[in-house]
Structure formats: C-alpha cells, structure tokens
Amino acid sequence: MTFGQQLLFFFSAIGAFNGLLLGIYLLFVKKQKDLSHLFLGVLLLMLSIRIGKSVFIYFDRDLPKIYLQIGLSACLLIGPALYYYIRSLESRDKSDLQSWKYVFGILTGIIIIGGYFISYAEYPYLWNHYIVQLIYIEWALFIIWAGYEYVKYIKNKQWASQTHVSSIYFSNVIIFLAYLFFLIGWVKGAYIAGSITFSFLLYLNFLFFFNRKNEVISKNGKVNKYANKKIPEAQADSSVSKLENLMKTEELYKNPDLKLSDLAVKMNISSHQLSQLLNDNLGKNFSIYINEYRINEACERILNGTHLKIEEIGYEVGFNSKSTFFTTFKKIKNTTPLLYREAFQDNEEIRCKLS
Secondary structure (H helix, E strand, C coil): CCHHHHHHHHHHHHHHHHHHHHHHHHHHHCCCCCHHHHHHHHHHHHHHHHHHHHHHHHHCCCCCHHHHHHHHHHHHHHHHHHHHHHHHHHCCCHHHHCHHHHHHHHHHHHHHHHHHHCCCCCCHHHHHHHHHHHHHHHHHHHHHHHHHHHHHHHHCCCHHHHHHHHHHHHHHHHHHHHHHHHHCCCCCCHHHHHHHHHHHHHHHHHHHHHHHHHHHHHHHHHHHHCCCCCCCHHHHHHHHHHHHHHHHHHCHHHCCCCCHHHHHHHHCCCHHHHHHHHHHHHCCCHHHHHHHHHHHHHHHHHHCCCCCCHHHHHHHCCCCCHHHHHHHHHHHHCCCHHHHHHHHHHHHHHHHHHC
16 A cells, blocks of 8 residues: 555544444443443444445455445444434433334344345345345434434533534434445545544544533532522522412413523523522422423313323423323322323212212
C-alpha cells in the first residue's frame, strides 16, 4: 500500500476497532447497565463488525467470503439495536420492551442457521442479487421505525438530551446511506466513506459525551450550592395553594406535553423553585404530582360509568400512550384500570341486589 492508502486504512479502521472495544465494554464489562446500554452495545458491536469488514475487503479483495457474510449478516441487527436503544430511553416499563427478545432471537437464528445452509461462499449469486437487498430493506425499515421513536423522544426532552440521541440516530442514517449509495451504484467511493464516516462520528460522539458530562457535573455543583436554601413556610403554603387551584381550574395535567418549565411559567416562579416546592413541601417530583391528578381524574370517569374505552380515558386525562397510562395507574392505585372498573361494576350489582 502507498502512504496515502495506509493513512486511509488507519483512519477507517481505528473507528471500527474502538467501536468494537466500546461495544464489548457496554455488553460484558460495565457493571451498572440498563437495557439502553445493552442495545447501544449491540449497536456499536454490529456497526464495528460491518465497518471492519468493509475496511479489510476494500484493501484486500482476496479475503475469504466468510468475512463478507459476517459483515453483511451484522447489518440485520444494526437497525433493531438502534430502534430498541431509542425506545428504551423513553420507556420506564421494561415490559414494553419484551419484544426485543423475540426480534433478536429470530434474527440471530436466521444469521446462524440461514448462514450455515446458504453460505456466501457457496451461493454468491443468491447473496449478491437477493439476500443483500433483503438485508438492506430490513435495515431501512428499522431506521424508519427508529425515526418514529426518535421524534416521540425529542418532543419532551431538552436540547442537551436531544443532541446526544440525535447524533446517534443521524450517524446511523448517514452510514446506512453511504452503503446504500454504493450498493445502487450512485457513489463509488461511498463504500470506504461509510467506514471513515463511522470513525469521525464515533469520536464526535465521544467529545460530546465528555463535554456533556462536565456540564452535568458543573450544573450539579451549582444545584448543591443552593440546595439548603429552603422556601419559607408561609410562602410555600401560599404557593402550594396557588398550584393546586391552578391545576383544578385550568386542568393543566390534561396536556400530555406539559413540562415543569411550563407549569413554572404559570406559577410565575423558576423551574428550580417549583421543583423544590414539590419535593420539599409535597414530597413528590413533578412527574408523580401530575400523574396523580391524571389518575384521579381517570378514576372519577370510571366511577361515573363513562362508556369510553379504558385507553380512551387515558388519552382524555393527559397520557400519550396506553402503556404509560396502564403502568402509571397500577403504580399509583396498585391495580389495573380494567380491574378497577370491574370492581366498581361488581359493587354496583351488589348494591342493586340489596336494594
């Protein structure tokens, strides 16, 4: 290789290597991890395998076909990993994400069993003309679904939280398009461009992550500095009364997009003061406070014998999804909306018989 080719190989391979290490760390080494870390680990691992295959094949066309098969097969898991990563950031109930086990199980089975019986080395024509296209279609569909989850996620998040997820989502879109353009023959250099793009975006995300971490540490330091400044009792009682009156008269909780900052504006105080008021004087955070109003309203509607479906009641009182409504209802009332309605109907029948 010439010196220029060596540089190209280095910059395109270093991202795949570091992405591989980071993916392994998130999956097998990191002690405190949740589902989002696992999905991100799978995403980085599969992308690194796909990128690594591109780099080695680009510089050595005579490598065994098994490298092509492994790299292309990894693409089947990139889209699902991205989709479930973004979805896991918003979902508080792990039961909402149980489908990932079936999706990853089926795709892993296809990769292992299908790859064994229909290997790239024995069926290159089938792979190049059909299987590769199916893989890219599956990848594209999951990117679209992940985009839908991404749009839902950023609606209720501040800019700083949006930026991190946005960089990960659009990085995947760019890498996918680079390989797609090469596949359909639009841009010949897009094949290695995808590898270089991955290296660049990986380190860009690193820089953003560490910069964000420093901002959080600095912000926490400022919050702790003023943590001991309690709201005077008389002022707190007045504010609590004003808050409860505002919630009852304007029914702000019915707005599914209501934020702490929005309510603070209505109260004519800062977001920090409102948060402090809720935590110190009512013993609950903003989310619990709002959801209790929503659930109490839902219970009233159920007891009034409304003909609305349970999920429709959830939307009416301010929840933006059926699953969130059911999860929050059970958390606050220790039962499900359906069982709550059935218990009420049973009591009504008993009273009618006794009368």
